[in-house]
Amino acid sequence: MEKFEVIIIGAGLAGLSAAYTLAQNGTEAVVVERGDYPGAKNVTGGRLYLNPVKKYLPDLWPALLEEKALERPVAVELLMMMAPETSTTLRFRSAEFAAPPYHSFTVLRGVLDRWLAKKAEEKGAMLVVKNHVDDLIRENGRVVGVVAGGEELGAETVIAGDGVLSLIAEKAGLRAPGLPQDYAVGFKEVIELPSRVIEDRFALGENEGAANLFLGSPTHGCFGGGFLYTNRSSISLGMVLRIRDLADARPLREAPQFLDDFKSRPEIAPLIAGGETVEYSAHVLPEAGYGGLIRPFADGLLIAGDAAGFALNAGLTVRGMEFAVASGVLAAQAFKQAREKKDFSASSLSVYQRLLEESFVRQDLKTFEQAPHFLDNPRLFDHYPKLVGDILRDLFYIGERPKQKYFSNVKGKVGWAEAWSILKDLRAGLKI
Amino acid sequence: MTEKSNLKTKLGKNVFKPVKEPHIRIRPGFEKDPRLRAAVYACPAGLYTLNSEGAVQLEIDGCLECGTCRIACGTEVLEWNYPGGGTGVQFRFG
Numbered sequence A: 001m002e003k004f005e006v007i008i009i010g011a012g013l014a015g016l017s018a019a020y021t022l023a024q025n026g027t028e029a030v031v032v033e034r035g036d037y038p039g040a041k042n043v044t045g046g047r048l049y050l051n052p053v054k055k056y057l058p059d060l061w062p063a064l065l066e067e068k069a070l071e072r073p074v075a076v077e078l079l080m081m082m083a084p085e086t087s088t089t090l091r092f093r094s095a096e097f098a099a100p101p102y103h104s105f106t107v108l109r110g111v112l113d114r115w116l117a118k119k120a121e122e123k124g125a126m127l128v129v130k131n132h133v134d135d136l137i138r139e140n141g142r143v144v145g146v147v148a149g150g151e152e153l154g155a156e157t158v159i160a161g162d163g164v165l166s167l168i169a170e171k172a173g174l175r176a177p178g179l180p181q182d183y184a185v186g187f188k189e190v191i192e193l194p195s196r197v198i199e200d201r202f203a204l205g206e207n208e209g210a211a212n213l214f215l216g217s218p219t220h221g222c223f224g225g226g227f228l229y230t231n232r233s234s235i236s237l238g239m240v241l242r243i244r245d246l247a248d249a250r251p252l253r254e255a256p257q258f259l260d261d262f263k264s265r266p267e268i269a270p271l272i273a274g275g276e277t278v279e280y281s282a283h284v285l286p287e288a289g290y291g292g293l294i295r296p297f298a299d300g301l302l303i304a305g306d307a308a309g310f311a312l313n314a315g316l317t318v319r320g321m322e323f324a325v326a327s328g329v330l331a332a333q334a335f336k337q338a339r340e341k342k343d344f345s346a347s348s349l350s351v352y353q354r355l356l357e358e359s360f361v362r363q364d365l366k367t368f369e370q371a372p373h374f375l376d377n378p379r380l381f382d383h384y385p386k387l388v389g390d391i392l393r394d395l396f397y398i399g400e401r402p403k404q405k406y407f408s409n410v411k412g413k414v415g416w417a418e419a420w421s422i423l424k425d426l427r428a429g430l431k432i
Numbered sequence B: 001m002t003e004k005s006n007l008k009t010k011l012g013k014n015v016f017k018p019v020k021e022p023h024i025r026i027r028p029g030f031e032k033d034p035r036l037r038a039a040v041y042a043c044p045a046g047l048y049t050l051n052s053e054g055a056v057q058l059e060i061d062g063c064l065e066c067g068t069c070r071i072a073c074g075t076e077v078l079e080w081n082y083p084g085g086g087t088g089v090q091f092r093f094g
Helices: A013-024 A058-066 A109-123 A167-171 A195-201 A243-248 A255-263 A321-341 A351-358 A360-367 A371-375 A383-396 A406-413 A416-430 B003-011 B034-042 B068-073
Strands: A002-009 A029-032 A047-049 A074-082 A087-093 A104-106 A126-128 A133-139 A142-148 A151-160 A183-192 A209-216 A224-230 A234-242 A276-286 A301-303 B024-026 B048-050 B056-058 B078-080
Touching: A002 A013, A002 A142, A002 A321, A013 A029, A013 A109, A013 A151, A013 A321, A047 A321, A058 A109, A074 A104, A074 A383, A087 A383, A104 A209, A109 A126, A133 A151, A133 A167, A151 A167, A151 A321, A183 A224, A183 A243, A183 A255, A183 B068, A209 A383, A234 A243, A234 A255, A243 B034, A243 B068, A255 B003, A276 B003, A276 B068, A301 A321, A321 A351, A321 A360, A351 A360, A371 A416, A383 A406, B024 B056, B034 B048, B034 B056, B034 B068, B068 B078
Parallel strands: A002 A029, A002 A151, A029 A126, A074 A209, A151 A301
Antiparallel strands: A047 A104, A074 A087, A133 A142, A142 A151, A183 A234, A183 A276, A209 A224, A224 A234, B024 B078, B048 B056
């Protein structure tokens, strides 16, 4: 059996970040990817926050921007609360976010993953595409390799970056199949539009980007929301819905219908008018946060990225890719330490967990431990967007009869029982 | 345009490479299992349909390999695998 120091399963951001770091340290690393090319099976909303990952891939930094591996720097953050008849928008623009060194970028994985793979290969990592890892090879309970496309490949350590379902972590006994309350599905269309049209429609400067989140009636009370990210010459428009809510079929709707209705909203339709849909993709996201984390190491095995549950929905920010990059790099560092001791047992590789605990990966997940609980509140996805719209409607409205005082309008919508409920929800919100 | 044909048009924009054999199957005897209904609503590619006899059918062409059905229905009713290397959907944008 052919043998390598490290076999990495999956050419996503976790696997490729691990491969890059390992190759840089002179470790013989091979990435096995089931798609035709890196990124072929990967999907993001999406956007990458730069600050968290800077120190993990320091020397890739300038090239990432210069070689156009990312789409547009996000200068505008937009949050829209939608009710059937109204919508209320909070639009935030930051000169700091719009200028170098930039805060976050919109991303297309078909571009970013291929770029990162090329960088890892330049460092000496090997990439095998069109090859699916079917199983782990174990000897005395230790992982010693993988079976890929019927062939056996040996390794000192296997790093599984095989994504949110991580069938590999399941085979290793580190996790059980996911449950519908702990996962959401995101699905989106990539809609091509000329750069100038995008800038005009979103009131952006040249090459500036916007990140838009939509809360309320598009999800019909389900946990989730809509999103829209501006790329260089396309728009990523989609929705995220918790799988449990879809599966319960309350309301009785099929997933694709949510997106079609969202697209036809008067707030959205003009933004994409004349654009051509060039791809329709879907991907599952971990939503359980800190409570959903697994033990990410075993004898001869490390788990990184979505596969280990490293993703965080904190309401205003939804993150996964930074966690994938950082955990991939930390898995490589853990291997390096284990190699110095020539010991790839679970206890030796457990240094990975310590590195994760010292990093933002586990710290941010811990800080926002209560976020899934707070977000699991149907009032957020239905009631509040409508309440805000109703109050504003009354404040703006001039009728035939003499106008009431502003406060009387608000009091009419927010009685004692409602005020009490708002306080309770706010209290839950203060914990995150 | 009807909902289904709209969805077919969207899926038609994707690059798919033929899958040798279906990578997801309804386990024999479970076609009428109520757990399968979840996939009818949750599958973003609309590949699961409920027929007039109350059985759920799966049309694998157009699968986005997201795994929603595996999570929604569970592995007792679905035999779920990724398609072989170099087959299935190949996202160009992602």
